[in-house]
Amino acid sequence: MDTHPRTPWILLVEDEPLLVRTFVRQVAAQTDCAVVVDVDGQASVAVLDRAEDAPVAVILDGNLGAGRTGAAVLGAIRRAGHAVPCAFWSSLPPEAVADLLRANGLVERPPVFEKLDLDAVLGWLRGASGRQTRLLE
Numbered sequence: 471m472d473t474h475p476r477t478p479w480i481l482l483v484e485d486e487p488l489l490v491r492t493f494v495r496q497v498a499a500q501t502d503c504a505v506v507v508d509v510d511g512q513a514s515v516a517v518l519d520r521a522e523d524a525p526v527a528v529i530l531d532g533n534l535g536a537g538r539t540g541a542a543v544l545g546a547i548r549r550a551g552h553a554v555p556c557a558f559w560s561s562l563p564p565e566a567v568a569d570l571l572r573a574n575g576l577v578e579r580p581p582v583f584e585k586l587d588l589d590a591v592l593g594w595l596r597g598a599s600g601r602q603t604r605l606l607e
Contacts, residue, residue, distance in 0.1 A: 479504040481528040511543035515550045527598045532560030541570035555598040558582040
């Protein structure tokens with residue numbers, strides 16, 4: 471029996487360094503979660519495959535540059551069998567994210583939060599965390 475609880479964690483798929491730093495800083499200040507960052511979405515499935523515990527959630531940017539999208543990353547995550555809660559934190563409007571999801575054959579519609587509204591993302595994480603972690607109030 472494992473008597474040492476593992477640190478709950480969030481997978482952030484984001485390519486903008488300033489936003490990564492801001493997200494990590496706010497998560498550290500307001501939660502007991504670690505943040506694992508994938509800057510281009512290429513490693514997300516491998517990170518999830520290797521993890522001993524599922525993350526609290528995956529937060530995806532809508533546009534990762536070089537033609538890669540968060541919707542494509544989410545599709546790869548789902549095809550690999552990971553049912554972790556996901557949300558988009560993007561400058562793309564929700565309709566554009568929905569179009570990308572459809573283009574990637576996905577019927578799910580995860581929440582889409584504006585880049586300037588990190589508080590909304592943290593609020594959603596409080597609901598997504600359930601019993602996995604304690605998000606500070």
